Amino acid sequence: MPELPEVETIIRSLRPALLGKNVLSANLRWNRTLMSPSPAKFKILIQGQQILDIVRRAKFLQFKLSTYQLIIHLRMSGDLLVVKGGYQAAIHDRLILNLADETTLVFSDPRKFGRVWLVEDPAEIFQTLGPEPLSSEFSPGWLYAALHNRQRQLKPLLLDQSFLAGLGNIYTDEALHLARLHPLTRSDWVSEEEAARLWMAIRQVLEEGIRRNGASIDWVYRGGDFQNHFRVYGRQGESCPVCGTKIQRIVVGQRGTHFCPNCQVLTNDQNPVK
DNA sequence: CACGAGACCTGTTCGC
């Protein structure tokens, strides 16, 4: 699914097209997309709501409306697009919002994992999220302390949204390679210097992802071009851009994990997490 | 607390 940079890119494209617009009606085409309230209530409550602002929290899109907030998580295959003029629903459309001025906001999601909420206050949805990696709250010192609070493998820990909010499978692999840390490294074995490197790497890959308008892989094309600049993700068998060693793919926590066995050496292999 | 497996879903690509 989209990770932080893809969500950020989508929001930046939606904002100018949607701010100030009123919602006329909603067409929910797959009930399980909607977490709350009930479909009937949702259709009534969202009518007449004006879109005042659209912001991002972790991988969630947060639409601030007149009274309520529309919260959307795109999960693996969700996408949002704005169509001007008449719109004919397509096969994978799960929620369609008809807006003023012949404008349509379409939530398309082939795999049906995406979720939508309409709430007065999203605090409950966000309450378990860790810090934003691009905020000042996320500092090298915080990261070092947080890593030492746990005994987890780095890769699954960085994917854990309650630890740090926004990284997904691609940017985690990219950040670990840039930081020269093996995905299975024990979090509490990371030195201060390594933590600082990881902090810098996370910032750098996310910022580059945003600068390149995100990554588009598979058939879910969103226009970004970060996929052409991956260091290791999906490049198993190819040469490491730093040292030329063949990039390896292993499975960690049921996620494909890509790394350079020469640049990213496991220093605690005598003391694995499990 | 930490991990692995299974579930939720559909579509594409890979391997024989």
Next chain:
DNA sequence: TGCGAACAGGTCTCGT
């Protein structure tokens, strides 16, 4: 060509 397996940007729940 065909067909099943493997795989995909995420997250939740359960058992150990």
